[in-house]
Amino acid sequence: MAAKKSKTGKGKPGKGTGKKPSPPVKEEPKDAAVLLSPAEHVAAVRPMWEQRPHSERVELLTVDIGTLQQQARAQADKQRATAAAEGGDMAEYAPLDVPLEEVLAEGLRRLSSKDTWKVWQFDGLEFYDSDAFRAHVTQQRLSPHLLRLLPKEDPKAP
Numbered sequence: 515m516a517a518k519k520s521k522t523g524k525g526k527p528g529k530g531t532g533k534k535p536s537p538p539v540k541e542e543p544k545d546a547a548v549l550l551s552p553a554e555h556v557a558a559v560r561p562m563w564e565q566r567p568h569s570e571r572v573e574l575l576t577v578d579i580g581t582l583q584q585q586a587r588a589q590a591d592k593q594r595a596t597a598a599a600e601g602g603d604m605a606e607y608a609p610l611d612v613p614l615e616e617v618l619a620e621g622l623r624r625l626s627s628k629d630t631w632k633v634w635q636f637d638g639l640e641f642y643d644s645d646a647f648r649a650h651v652t653q654q655r656l657s658p659h660l661l662r663l664l665p666k667e668d669p670k671a672p
Contacts, residue, residue, distance in 0.1 A: 583618060590615040 550558065563571070590613035621631040624642075633640050634647040637654070641647035652661065 579622070583615075586613075586615040586618045589613070 593613060624633060625631045628642050630642050633642060634644070636647065636650070639650065641650065652664070
């Protein structure tokens with residue numbers, strides 16, 4: 515009977531065992547936070563939120579504009595100080611960033627004049643609600659072929 519040849523090269527110098535090394539196993543710390551999806555976060559918080567009285571919910575969601583403006587100014591000052599420490603000006607430090615202070619001021623002006631802080635800028639136009647923006651995009655920018663692919667509104671929907 516003929517001797518079997520080993521394909522793995524067992525026992526032969528320089529050939530190895532033929533086994534592929536197993537990848538290193540990542541050990542997670544025992545106190546690692548469980549990552550939840552946004553929907554899971556909502557589901558986890560909803561029971562607590564719904565048991566709160568309406569007045570408490572309003573209080574938790576209310577922001578003092580004066581405090582917000584102070585924080586925006588502090589953030590803008592911090593950006594300016596960082597830019598100065600690096601030997602440049604704000605334009606060199608963050609050419610695309612608008613200081614939070616300016617963003618907040620613009621949003622508050624829009625809230626006073628348009629009754630909303632939201633804005634969509636597209637095609638050189640400003641839209642203050644999502645329905646107007648969506649209507650513009652579907653009417654002005656989508657080809658008839660793409661319009662046919664959009665879902666139709668269900669007349670039976672509530």
